[in-house]
Amino acid sequence: MNDNDSHATDLDARLDAIYEATLDFDADAVARMVAKEVELGTDLQTLINDALIAAMEELGELFAEGEVFVPELLMGAKAMKAGLEILRPLLTATEAKPRGVALMGTVHGDLHDIGKNLVGMMLEGGGFEVHDLGVNVAPEEFWDAAQELRPDVIGLSALLTTTTPNMRRTIELFRGRGWNGHIMVGGAPVSKDFAAEIGADDYASDAPGGVVLAKRYVAGG
Numbered sequence: 001m002n003d004n005d006s007h008a009t010d011l012d013a014r015l016d017a018i019y020e021a022t023l024d025f026d027a028d029a030v031a032r033m034v035a036k037e038v039e040l041g042t043d044l045q046t047l048i049n050d051a052l053i054a055a056m057e058e059l060g061e062l063f064a065e066g067e068v069f070v071p072e073l074l075m076g077a078k079a080m081k082a083g084l085e086i087l088r089p090l091l092t093a094t095e096a097k098p099r100g101v102a103l104m105g106t107v108h109g110d111l112h113d114i115g116k117n118l119v120g121m122m123l124e125g126g127g128f129e130v131h132d133l134g135v136n137v138a139p140e141e142f143w144d145a146a147q148e149l150r151p152d153v154i155g156l157s158a159l160l161t162t163t164t165p166n167m168r169r170t171i172e173l174f175r176g177r178g179w180n181g182h183i184m185v186g187g188a189p190v191s192k193d194f195a196a197e198i199g200a201d202d203y204a205s206d207a208p209g210g211v212v213l214a215k216r217y218v219a220g221g
């Protein structure tokens with residue numbers, strides 16, 4: 001085994017330990033190990049995707065199979081959030097602010113916020129002033145906030161098949177009232193086709209993709 005191989009193996013083992021700690025709902029251990037990775041200079045996207053998001057995907061599968069229930073999803077989310085809080089200063093750090101204003105929220109009926117929060121942090125890191133309306137946001141609430149803030153980009157998140165119609169309702173309200181600004185959508189049940197169908201400007205499959213879109217909008221694309 002050469003030196004690079006052994007580094008890769010070490011990293012794999014450490015990411016695996018974070019993945020396991022998330023699935024054990026051990027928020028303290030997740031925070032500690034994530035902080036260690038920051039010290040070691042581990043690539044943040046690798047850390048987020050291969051350890052934290054991978055654990056949430058596994059938890060989702062266990063839930064779908066009836067092996068775990070809502071309380072476990074909540075505890076897993078708490079563990080993942082503990083890791084993301086350690087990363088927040090790094091993800092949000094930027095020199096040039098503000099590139100533009102972004103308004104974010106999870107649509108009505110939907111309480112999932114981890115993905116939306118990640119997109120918000122990365123938008124901040126990309127130089128955006130981010131206003132986050134939280135979860136379960138009704139179309140009128142998005143509208144009122146947009147009137148006040150006049151954002152360059154609005155980001156809607158949904159994680160439930162049953163709440164994607166509320167994404168459509170939100171966009172219908174905006175378009176019906178003549179809003180021509182950029183609206184992007186994201187979340188596991190959302191697709192590029194669905195985004196086009198409901199009148200969104202675009203869809204991002206992950207947080208970095210959302211930042212690419214938002215930067216393109218403010219650059220006039």
Ligand code: B1M
Pocket residue numbers: 053056057058059060061063064070071073074076077109110111112113114115116118119154155156157158159160161162184185186187188189204205206207208210
């Ligand atoms: Co829920 N849940 N949940 N849950 N939950 C899912 C989504 C599910 C897929 C699990 C499963 O069955 N396999 C399933 C949905 C099935 C479906 O509709 N297709 C489900 C269900 C059914 C439910 C309940 C109905 C369960 C119940 O009560 N019987 C209930 C609904 C509550 C409600 O919202 N009204 C429920 C509740 C919950 C908790 C509250 C317990 C908890 C959320 C805690 C929280 O967010 N604070 C929870 C969790 C944790 C999950 C899973 C396990 C993990 C979600 C997550 O945070 N992933 C999830 C399973 C899964 O996703 N595989 C599941 C990590 C996160 C980083 O990824 O949010 O996808 P994600 O974000 C990604 C991309 O999608 C994208 O960027 C991120 C990555 O970079 N993205 C955007 C997201 N938003 C974006 C916006 C953008 C751009 C990109 O621009 C605007």
